[in-house]
Amino acid sequence: MNQEPDINHRIWQVVALIPAGKVATYGDVARMAGLPGAARRVGAALRALPQNTRIPWHRVINAQGRISLPEGSRSQYTQRERLEAEGIVFSRSNRIDLARFRTH
DNA sequence: AATGTGACTACCC
């Protein structure tokens, strides 16, 4: 087989499949993209997205149900706002109940 | 080829 086209594109394509009001973990996305174990690579792919992208990058969170962006950063605030706008609830400790909101 | 890096994870206290 040839080399994979562009891994970023494959990852973005998977992220685009996450429905509004649901979330997926980095590990979930990696597995769905055919890259099991490459959760960190998913973060790199999202980081490479342009600001004006339509890809719903905000629906990707870590395995602890938390936002992985730096605390207090603008992007972290944006991600939380978008998730809450879709009906996702954050616990008192800033965590999302994966059993309830994770795509399955 | 070797080393460093990170929007990550699973484990183990």
Added chain:
DNA sequence: AGGGTAGCCACAT
């Protein structure tokens, strides 16, 4: 529950 740590993968230098 929360913090530390060793793997992890693909890339960049």
